[in-house]
Amino acid sequence: MLSFNGVLLDVLSLATLALAAWALADALIRPAAGYVAAGKLTKPGWGAILALSLVVLLLMGPMSFLGLPAVIAAIVYLVDVRPAVRGLSRGGSSW
Numbered sequence: 001m002l003s004f005n006g007v008l009l010d011v012l013s014l015a016t017l018a019l020a021a022w023a024l025a026d027a028l029i030r031p032a033a034g035y036v037a038a039g040k041l042t043k044p045g046w047g048a049i050l051a052l053s054l055v056v057l058l059l060m061g062p063m064s065f066l067g068l069p070a071v072i073a074a075i076v077y078l079v080d081v082r083p084a085v086r087g088l089s090r091g092g093s094s095w
Contacts, residue, residue, distance in 0.1 A: 009063070016062040016071050017054070023074040023082075024050040030085045038084035046081060049073050 027050050032043040040046070053070035060067055 009061075012063075013057075013061050016067070016074075017057050019078070020050065020054040020057050020070065020074040023077045024054055026082055027077060030082075034085040034088045035081070037088050038081070040081050040084060046077060050077060 024047070027043065027046045030043065035041065035043045035046065041049075050073065053073045056064075056066045056070040062068070062071055
């Protein structure tokens with residue numbers, strides 16, 4: 001029998017895995033010069049952080065001691081770093 005808590009935890013786990021995978025894939029396709037130009041951590045640095053986050057979420061899940069920092073790292077990349085690097089790769093205009 002399926003319980004609501006079990007299904008909710010499964011959905012949360014899959015959502016955080018998808019979030020971390022999206023952040024890692026996006027970090028790997030952005031040019032390395034964009035990170036430096038935006039004044040952010042380097043591309044290998046963000047790649048390592050996000051890869052480690054993905055491994056932690058795969059092995060331990062989002063509700064573990066290291067799961068929350070892993071999710072926060074992916075969110076920081078997507079909310080702060082990605083827009084800065086993406087804006088520079090487009091030439092800095094919003095059009």
